[in-house]
Amino acid sequence: MSTAPAVSTPVLKDTGDAIASLLLGHGLINDRQLKHARRVRGKLAQPKTLLNTMMELEFFSSQQLNSALQGCTQMIRLGDLLVELGDITSMELDIAIRMQGEPAHKGKKVGEILIEQRYIKEPRLIDVLANHLGFLHIEPDFTAIDKVVLTSVTPGQCEQHGFIPVRRQGDAIIVACTDPNNQETLKAAEDLLNHKVILAISSQFALRTALHKFKVSSNSRVIPPTTNDDTAVTRLVDEVLQAAITMKASDIHFEPFSDKLRVRFRYDSMLWLFKDVGNDLAPSLIARLKILSKANIAERRRHQDGKIEYSDPSSGQVIDIRCSFYISVHGEKACLRLLNRRTELLNIEEIGMAPAVLERFKYEALEVPTGVVMITGPTGSGKTTTLYSCVDYLNNDETSIITAEEPVEYVIDGITQCSLNPKIDMTFAETLRHMVRQDPDVIVLGEIRDKESAEAAIQAALTGHKVLTTFHTEDTIGGLLRLMNMNIETFLISSTVVSVLAQRLLRRVCQYCAQPYRPSPLQMQRAGIRGEDLRHANFTQGVGCETCKYTGYHGRISVFELLVLDEKVKEAILSHRASYDIRRISIESSGLITLLEDGLEKASRGMTTIAEVLRTLPRTDKPRSLLEIRRLSRSTDV
Numbered sequence: 001m002s003t004a005p006a007v008s009t010p011v012l013k014d015t016g017d018a019i020a021s022l023l024l025g026h027g028l029i030n031d032r033q034l035k036h037a038r039r040v041r042g043k044l045a046q047p048k049t050l051l052n053t054m055m056e057l058e059f060f061s062s063q064q065l066n067s068a069l070q071g072c073t074q075m076i077r078l079g080d081l082l083v084e085l086g087d088i089t090s091m092e093l094d095i096a097i098r099m100q101g102e103p104a105h106k107g108k109k110v111g112e113i114l115i116e117q118r119y120i121k122e123p124r125l126i127d128v129l130a131n132h133l134g135f136l137h138i139e140p141d142f143t144a145i146d147k148v149v150l151t152s153v154t155p156g157q158c159e160q161h162g163f164i165p166v167r168r169q170g171d172a173i174i175v176a177c178t179d180p181n182n183q184e185t186l187k188a189a190e191d192l193l194n195h196k197v198i199l200a201i202s203s204q205f206a207l208r209t210a211l212h213k214f215k216v217s218s219n220s221r222v223i224p225p226t227t228n229d230d231t232a233v234t235r236l237v238d239e240v241l242q243a244a245i246t247m248k249a250s251d252i253h254f255e256p257f258s259d260k261l262r263v264r265f266r267y268d269s270m271l272w273l274f275k276d277v278g279n280d281l282a283p284s285l286i287a288r289l290k291i292l293s294k295a296n297i298a299e300r301r302r303h304q305d306g307k308i309e310y311s312d313p314s315s316g317q318v319i320d321i322r323c324s325f326y327i328s329v330h331g332e333k334a335c336l337r338l339l340n341r342r343t344e345l346l347n348i349e350e351i352g353m354a355p356a357v358l359e360r361f362k363y364e365a366l367e368v369p370t371g372v373v374m375i376t377g378p379t380g381s382g383k384t385t386t387l388y389s390c391v392d393y394l395n396n397d398e399t400s401i402i403t404a405e406e407p408v409e410y411v412i413d414g415i416t417q418c419s420l421n422p423k424i425d426m427t428f429a430e431t432l433r434h435m436v437r438q439d440p441d442v443i444v445l446g447e448i449r450d451k452e453s454a455e456a457a458i459q460a461a462l463t464g465h466k467v468l469t470t471f472h473t474e475d476t477i478g479g480l481l482r483l484m485n486m487n488i489e490t491f492l493i494s495s496t497v498v499s500v501l502a503q504r505l506l507r508r509v510c511q512y513c514a515q516p517y518r519p520s521p522l523q524m525q526r527a528g529i530r531g532e533d534l535r536h537a538n539f540t541q542g543v544g545c546e547t548c549k550y551t552g553y554h555g556r557i558s559v560f561e562l563l564v565l566d567e568k569v570k571e572a573i574l575s576h577r578a579s580y581d582i583r584r585i586s587i588e589s590s591g592l593i594t595l596l597e598d599g600l601e602k603a604s605r606g607m608t609t610i611a612e613v614l615r616t617l618p619r620t621d622k623p624r625s626l627l628e629i630r631r632l633s634r635s636t637d638v
Ligand SMILES: [Zn+2]
Pocket: 510, 511, 512, 513, 514, 542, 543, 544, 545, 546, 547, 548, 549, 550, 552, 553, 554
């Protein structure tokens, strides 16, 4: 059989072509039926994929389809199949394939990107691979793995290729990975194991957990689970903490029961069982946690708090862990919150900006050596998180960054941070005077509150510094107007402000209970959605489930409006034009995508709902069509 098509293969004109020729080859359809299906499809009012059309015409059963697919997994690209099954749109597949070519996603599989972009949920992807393509579905459990199959590989090799051998089956070895359709993974596994390999599909979490346990077990001898001595407990605590850190868990629960102590991790807002520990270990384990967190070890009748500064041996990073001890009927329960500085600090690529907007923000705002970049929005709009991810982006060995915040919220390595304290007369102006003497490249001012702090920011920019700050206004144009209303000279504004970024947080549709829906005519009218936009949209809403506590929402997404001040916008400010004019000029000349437009685009991809867009976003102008917004949001250098 030929090797699977690589990423570079051009996108087929129709994702259904490969499947159609497969079905022809298997005699499930004939040429006449295929032509008929294409004709029918061409006449449909609601667009449908070729595969779905043929299935609706009942040319073959879904069992027949599956058995045809299962023999030929290498001929069908997973992405095409997902489009044909109606799980993703061809546009989403197109975006995922293009993203694969970007440095930020290098080495990622299309499936991974589709999950990251929330185009598809992991359980559904596993379902397609297992049920349609016939791959074995295994959630590897390290303790159950036949250790003989691990002898010829190291944890490092497994991590590099993203798989773990699980057991022997006949003359082959079953290997779990997240993309069993990948020929490179198959070849690497076969070479390393020197055996025939059957790839099985596993969830990312189960694979990561198993890989971590493999790593730990090969570093330290396996801990005898029932020895009640101190070193065993110390090692167990270390193992749990390190596992939680590598898995990027946010919390660790140590829960006592009558017969065991259960250790669970919260990961991606869900609790996952890490392991059960014998009951006899529980008191010494909790005692060890109390020692580490400097809580009172003798106190066993009251709830307590503590804090651990854990230095992770693998990365050398110091991680703050907040501990809470709670007295339960079966003994003390410990709950640890990992304040991992690196995960709480979002990478600029992860804040949720559309590709084209992110590019402009990086190259035309952040990387411009001087001038003011303002991040604006009401309280709770996520602007502080964005401010810190900007700082993180600019933070490197060649740049000196100094901050004045009220107060410092995240501690970042490599920069100088200061909390303003008005009580001891440590004011903005006073601090700024000292800041500029520290020879900084970038000055971060927590928030512009009044004329004094606004003037301070502009002054710093005029003396050749890059200034990052936040502001409390509705949108980008509102930010400029506020400065003008503070009686700051328009020539100072137009010559120092480089960019204004407005943002909001919207509730994300719960992934566990999302269902497609069609917005009501009233909603469409209020949001400015046209009938034709519906063809390009996959609106979803949560119907309510346990995970989202029956709200239909789980997690949040950010929506942005980026204004980069070009000559025309500057001219409009200088000549004191009305806000309506400045807004129109920004949209027409500087490529501004409004908050409403970004929100609608994200809603059309099922990330949030129209109701949420209407509830939170200002509706000043009628949005452009969905296709136009997508064109503007799309990255230009692909
Ligand atoms: Zn739900």
